Amino acid sequence: MKKQEQSNPGQSDGKTYPCLCDETKKIIRTRVKEILNKFEPGSRSLVIPILQAVQGGFGYVPPDALDLIARHTGVGRNKIYGILTFYAQFTTTARGKYVLRPCQGTACHVKGAKNVINYIKKKLGVNEGETTPDAKFTVEPVACLGTCFLAPAMMVNHDYYGNLDEKKVEEVLESYK
Amino acid sequence: MPKIQTAKDLISLRQELLSKYDTAKTRIRVCNTGCRARRAVSVRDAFHKEIKSQNLSSKIEVVETGCQGLCAYAPVVSIDPVGIFYGKLTEADVPEIVAKVISKENALGRLCYSENQQSYPYLNEIPFFKSQKKIVLRNCGYINPTSVDDFIRRDGYAAISKILSGKKPEDVIEEVTKSGIRGRGGAGFPTGLKWKFARGYKNDTKYFICNGDEGDPGAFMDRAVLEGDPHSVIEGMLIGAYAIGATHGYIYVRAEYPIAVEYSTLAVQQAREMGLLGNNILGTDFSFDITIKQGAGAFVCGEETALIASIEGKRGMPRPRPPFPAESGLWGKPTVINNVETLANLPYIILNGGESYAQMGTKGSKGTKVFALAGRVKNTGLVEVPMGITLRQIIFDVGGGIERKKEFKAVQMGGPSGGCLPSQHLDTPIDYESIKEAGAIMGSGGMIVMDNTTCMVDIARYFLDFCQKESCGKCVPCRLGTKRMLEMVTRFTKGKAQEGDIEKLYNLAVSVRDTALCGLGQTAPNPVLSTIQYFRHEYESHCKDKFCPAGACRDLFRYEIEAEKCTGCGICLKNCPVEAISGEKKKTHLIDDAKCEVCGICVEKCRFNAIVPKPKKIVAEKNGN
Numbered sequence: 001m002k003k004q005e006q007s008n009p010g011q012s013d014g015k016t017y018p019c020l021c022d023e024t025k026k027i028i029r030t031r032v033k034e035i036l037n038k039f040e041p042g043s044r045s046l047v048i049p050i051l052q053a054v055q056g057g058f059g060y061v062p063p064d065a066l067d068l069i070a071r072h073t074g075v076g077r078n079k080i081y082g083i084l085t086f087y088a089q090f091t092t093t094a095r096g097k098y099v100l101r102p103c104q105g106t107a108c109h110v111k112g113a114k115n116v117i118n119y120i121k122k123k124l125g126v127n128e129g130e131t132t133p134d135a136k137f138t139v140e141p142v143a144c145l146g147t148c149f150l151a152p153a154m155m156v157n158h159d160y161y162g163n164l165d166e167k168k169v170e171e172v173l174e175s176y177k
Numbered sequence: 178m179p180k181i182q183t184a185k186d187l188i189s190l191r192q193e194l195l196s197k198y199d200t201a202k203t204r205i206r207v208c209n210t211g212c213r214a215r216r217a218v219s220v221r222d223a224f225h226k227e228i229k230s231q232n233l234s235s236k237i238e239v240v241e242t243g244c245q246g247l248c249a250y251a252p253v254v255s256i257d258p259v260g261i262f263y264g265k266l267t268e269a270d271v272p273e274i275v276a277k278v279i280s281k282e283n284a285l286g287r288l289c290y291s292e293n294q295q296s297y298p299y300l301n302e303i304p305f306f307k308s309q310k311k312i313v314l315r316n317c318g319y320i321n322p323t324s325v326d327d328f329i330r331r332d333g334y335a336a337i338s339k340i341l342s343g344k345k346p347e348d349v350i351e352e353v354t355k356s357g358i359r360g361r362g363g364a365g366f367p368t369g370l371k372w373k374f375a376r377g378y379k380n381d382t383k384y385f386i387c388n389g390d391e392g393d394p395g396a397f398m399d400r401a402v403l404e405g406d407p408h409s410v411i412e413g414m415l416i417g418a419y420a421i422g423a424t425h426g427y428i429y430v431r432a433e434y435p436i437a438v439e440y441s442t443l444a445v446q447q448a449r450e451m452g453l454l455g456n457n458i459l460g461t462d463f464s465f466d467i468t469i470k471q472g473a474g475a476f477v478c479g480e481e482t483a484l485i486a487s488i489e490g491k492r493g494m495p496r497p498r499p500p501f502p503a504e505s506g507l508w509g510k511p512t513v514i515n516n517v518e519t520l521a522n523l524p525y526i527i528l529n530g531g532e533s534y535a536q537m538g539t540k541g542s543k544g545t546k547v548f549a550l551a552g553r554v555k556n557t558g559l560v561e562v563p564m565g566i567t568l569r570q571i572i573f574d575v576g577g578g579i580e581r582k583k584e585f586k587a588v589q590m591g592g593p594s595g596g597c598l599p600s601q602h603l604d605t606p607i608d609y610e611s612i613k614e615a616g617a618i619m620g621s622g623g624m625i626v627m628d629n630t631t632c633m634v635d636i637a638r639y640f641l642d643f644c645q646k647e648s649c650g651k652c653v654p655c656r657l658g659t660k661r662m663l664e665m666v667t668r669f670t671k672g673k674a675q676e677g678d679i680e681k682l683y684n685l686a687v688s689v690r691d692t693a694l695c696g697l698g699q700t701a702p703n704p705v706l707s708t709i710q711y712f713r714h715e716y717e718s719h720c721k722d723k724f725c726p727a728g729a730c731r732d733l734f735r736y737e738i739e740a741e742k743c744t745g746c747g748i749c750l751k752n753c754p755v756e757a758i759s760g761e762k763k764k765t766h767l768i769d770d771a772k773c774e775v776c777g778i779c780v781e782k783c784r785f786n787a788i789v790p791k792p793k794k795i796v797a798e799k800n801g802n
Contacts, residue, residue, distance in 0.1 A: 045490040048473055052432070075490070086492040086649075088474030089432055105394030106589065106625045107551035109639050115776070142433060143476060143643060146397035148551035148623075149248030149558050150214045158435050159212030162251070 025064055031057060032065045036072045044075050047083055051090055060091045096131045096138040096177050102154040105144030111151040119169040178450040184338045194330040194344055202238060203278055206255045208543045209241035210404040210436055217252035223268035227275050243405015245318035247305055248558035255419045260300045263288040292577055305556050308575055312545050313521040314561045317405035322440050325447040328408040334453055336527035337415040341459045349420040356533030357543030362516030363386055363620045365609045374503040375421040378511040385414055385423035386514040389430040392476035393592030396623035398547040399517035401559050403437035407444035413520025416527060421513050430483055431472040442469050476647035480695050481514045486509040488611050494649045495695035519545055538564030552626040555580045572626055583628035591620025593640045594700030596707025597633060615799040616707045632729035633712040634719050637705045638666040644701035655698030658689035662705060669716060670730040672723040679716050683709055728790025731775050733755060740765040741789035751778035
């Protein structure tokens with residue numbers, strides 16, 4: 001697995017890399033252990049719920065966590081990495097404070113979801129999968145939100161917004177500033 | 178929470194709840210699930226505030242419900258017992274609504290459902306609801322999904338109680354078989370038969386799984402049931418678990434449905450506290466409990482063997498069948514996996530009898546089906562109709578017809594596994610076999626209506642893109658096949674297709690369909706096959722003329738304002754973001770191709786359908802030579 005490189009936010013690849021000094025590593029390991037204590041050890045079937053809990057706690061799965069999860073569940077680190085990269089929900093890079101999930105479902109597509117993505121890209125200056133330099137917004141298109149009657153739609157963290165046009169997208173983004 | 182230890186306890190509780198329930202009290206039902214995307218939270222809070230400030234709590238109750246179905250009018254509110262429906266409200270409308278409720282005046286016209294310039298204030302008159310028959314959605318939109326009391330008051334858990342009062346598992350399977358119900362997830366396998374197989378495999382440990390991984394883009398039926406009536410799913414699982422002899426169950430819900438996860442988790446907790454899940458249910462030796470599992474963003478996990486792998490903590494990769502899960506499923510034990518909608522039908526079937534259920538529908542497709550009606554139709558939302566109703570009836574009578582004064586072009590059924598049916602199939606009845614013969618599939622219920630601005634080649638590309646991303650990668654036909662099909666269709670949309678490409682695409686699609694390991698790969702070619710079947714002329718236009726007639730593939734058309742239709746109103750000019758339109762008032766306007774970015778805003782704004790896609794000029798000149 002590639003070693004995470006320390007870098008500044010606002011790096012040109014659009015991804016946000018968390019600081020990896022020893023202090024941060026210690027904090028990460030402590031918090032991951034706290035999360036792991038809630039789960040029965042040695043159980044393979046708990047790998048996904050554990051990853052979900054770790055992602056819920058940090059907003060992403062810190063690569064340092066894999067070691068600890070492997071030891072707790074008894075599942076090899078490479079297998080856990082395989083699971084982590086298989087499911088779209090998980091990410092090893094930190095996301096912004098607000099995750100924008102423009103819906104790419106059929107109904108949204110038929111009603112102009114492409115334009116919504118373009119408006120977001122225009123307003124924030126980042127592409128799909130990227131985070132703004134101020135670490136505020138991450139754009140993560142999702143396959144379908146099940147809000148088809150309000151197409152085109154998007155979620156911002158756990159909130160839904162529908163019937164989007166350029167003006168509404170702008171309003172939504174402003175409300176999170 | 179009261180403990181329900183016997184069938185008698187349940188009956189007493191129900192009677193107590195019914196006696197306490199004042200049917201004459203005014204209840205304002207506010208949708209608190211899907212409608213959250215359109216101000217429902219602030220509308221709901223406004224109602225609470227208004228009723229409190231006016232000291233009306235003893236007269237009016239605000240009920241926070243699940244989906245009421247008419248989502249196009251979100252946020253929606255229904256008022257009982259007077260039976261008035263309001264939609265598209267804002268918080269500002271709330272005080273007036275409450276005042277009118279109290280004074281019993283006529284309904285507020287501006288917030289009512291309207292069709293053909295006529296207003297329909299009353300639920301029992303609204304055309305959208307007339308052809309519907311709510312069985313799966315019997316409680317959805319009527320009860321508070323976080324209240325187990327609401328569920329029990331409306332005969333909740335009466336079906337499992339009836340079964341546990343002396344019916345044998347074989348009797349239950351018989352009843353379900355009689356009903357003729359087929360899996361609502363899309364495959365349509367007879368549920369009674371699946372249970373019979375699972376029952377036949379002897380094992381102390383068996384599993385019963387609810388498949389809530391509704392991944393089809395455009396489908397939100399299961400979401401509505403899990404958010405609006407989660408206990409009905411639990412009851413369905415209890416019925417199934419008893420029938421096959423299962424000891425433990427799972428509800429696998431997509432993580433992208435946070436409200437569904439929250440409400441189903443709460444419902445399981447409530448059922449457990451009341452003793453309806455756990456050991457010795459209703460005083461019998463039937464024990465069953467449920468764990469909620471969240472999906473992690475993989476569409477393929479809707480496939481039963483991939484779902485099982487996911488619960489086992491592995492990558493969601495399907496495996497060959499046989500053995501089928503009924504014989505060897507989760508951790509090698511006999512397992513039944515049923516869709517959310519299938520399960521929500523079971524309490525009705527048990528309480529009313531399989532024969533009663535079989536009275537509805539057609540010969541091969543019994544009962545009702547829930548559809549998520551979306552796309553270019555006026556009344557987008559959730560509908561439940563008896564099988565046998567025609568597509569025309571759903572789209573035009575229930576759906577209200579095509580919006581924006583456009584023409585119907587096709588209806589897509591079955592998500593990425595399905596097909597697009599054109600207008601010659603509008604009178605096809607909704608029935609597993611009839612839809613299949615027409616070239617699509619029933620699917621889980623997603624129904625996307627398309628008009629003449631939808632490019633069918635682009636739709637094929639859209640679904641292939643989806644399948645390609647979601648392909649697990651295990652088998653070559655799907656992993657490589659979807660990639661190559663996507664590349665080929667994309668070439669069409671970019672004007673790079675060549676002579677013979679349609680045949681090549683068709684042959685590849687057939688090969689993938691016939692050789693892929695699981696349902697995802699086997700059905701991924703369907704959108705391609707059905708669009709080639711019914712819209713070949715569009716593929717040919719993209720290939721030979723390098724022109725997209727629908728005006729969707731940006732590289733293959735330009736916009737032109739038709740003189741006969743243009744009134745010179747200037748709306749297009751005002752809204753063009755790059756100032757590419759010029760013209761004087763009341764005179765035909767003109768689009769400058771050099772500046773135009775083909776964004777489509779002018780087309781959206783034009784009220785006369787005067788702006789149409791035309792072949793690009795350079796290509797037209799070439800053809801002229």
